[in-house]
Amino acid sequence: MQTQRSRVVAEAKSTLLRTLLVAAFLRSVASTSLPVQTSPHVAGAWQNNLTTLHERFQHIYQTGALSDLTIGFSKDNTTVSVHRLVLSVSSPVLEPMLTGPSPVGKDLILQDSPETFTKLLDHMYVGKMDLQSVEEALRVYATSYKYQVHSADKECSQYLGNQLTANNTLIIFEAAVDYDDKELQDLCVKMMNKDPDAAIAPASVIHLRKETLMGFLKSELLVSSETLMFDAALAWGRAQLSHRGEEPSSSALRKEVEELLGEVRFLAMTCEEFIDSVLPSGVLHPVEAINLLRVIRGADMSLIPEATPFSPSQYARGRNVKDLVKFDTLKCSGDSQYKWKNSPGRRGPYINKPYKFKAYTGSQPTP
Structure with a gap:
């Protein structure tokens, strides 16, 4: 009985000692002055020169900056650098192809006309298209309907109604x-x-x-x-x-x-x-x-x-x-x-x- 009581007392002392040592270490760390790490200012960074999200999306679309996918077309050798995230949030048809369980690799080949699909990309990135004729609007409407980009459908419909x-x-x-x-x-x-x-x-x-x-x-x-x-x-x-x-x-x-x-x-x-x-x-x-x-x-x-x-x-x-x-x-x-x-x-x-x-x-x- 006496032996068991002695063992409990020894363990309690050991635990108290460890606690005191940890507390002492934390006080020493808190009293030490560490220099604050800051990133150097990046002069002329494009992010700082573009004030709206619209302008930034337009920039990455036009320049291909940060792109992670290249779209090609079976009808010619045209390619365009795009971003999976933008296409996925715009089209429920493209989303599983780009981010599903078996997504495509770095390249995606489409059967669409490059001119027509590029107009659709304009809408995906900046929210509007520069439609030039009824014939072009009908082609883009067919493509946007195919990929279920309903906001682009509406833009084509409004253009056709006005024409x-x-x-x-x-x-x-x-x-x-x-x-x-x-x-x-x-x-x-x-x-x-x-x-x-x-x-x-x-x-x-x-x-x-x-x-x-x-x-x-x-x-x-x-x-x-x-x-x-x-x-x-x-x-x-x-x-x-x-x-x-x-x-x-x-x-x-x-x-x-x-x-x-x-x-x-x-x-x-x-x-x-x-x-x-x-x-x-x-x-x-x-x-x-x-x-x-x-x-x-x-x-x-x-x-x-x-x-x-x-x-x-x-x-x-x-x-x-x-x-x-x-x-x-x-x-x-x-x-x-x-x-x-x-x-x-x-x-x-x-x-x-x-x-x-x-x-x-x-x-x-x-x-």
Whole structure:
């Protein structure tokens, strides 16, 4: 018992001694004057000359300072030095590629146009782009939509809305549907209503997809003459043949626009319009042209073969583009608020169906 008490007392003394030694050491350190280490002033440092975060990001973008990634393009030898952090915080598509479990190395090769992607980089780094044309804005919009840079989408949309004219409305509307840009779609609709003849002019339609043009041919766009719809279909067909390097012969053109012609209301034309605009094109077979002209002049519809693939409507287009609702024949249509309204009226309840002539009586054609 006495031995155990002695051991406890010895351990307590030892612990007290160690504590006193540590306290003495700390007092000696506290009493010692140590020189303060300071960094020398860096004269002319770029960080000190740029007062805002915007200016600093612009500097590292333009000079490539502190970059940790090089982007190359498959279409040419252009390269640009960028920063993973900037691209990752801008694009949820690029983030996993650059900072995910298996990030790319020092180089990233993209399939995009270098000019277009560089415009997108401008937005990522400094928050704005210097867009120069509608065509450029459409290309950048497609790229920003691909990489889900929604702030750049908005900038492109605002630019396109400010550049809207009757002549470019259709191609912008097509893009607005693709990207589910409802605000831009509404602006396009308003422009179409102001000048429908210019909206459907040949120069306006040649770059459209077929399904987009088909939608407008099915619509009640209030054009001044049905010949404008016919001319639009032919202009689109000739552009497709030219793009493929084919001769625009009458037979080739007819084959190219066969489906589109089914939506042209030949019977709503006057005899003069049909003779002056349709006959010279040569896309109709002589028998078709004669029969159509006879019906235009008042002959019975039963004279026209049932298999003739043209619209039976004898009514001019009477509704305007406000009759657009969800347009399911356009690309990305499931997310769009527009398609051509399929409701009874001057055009009848069959506007989304293929047309074949049939005999009818009364004010509406028989389906």
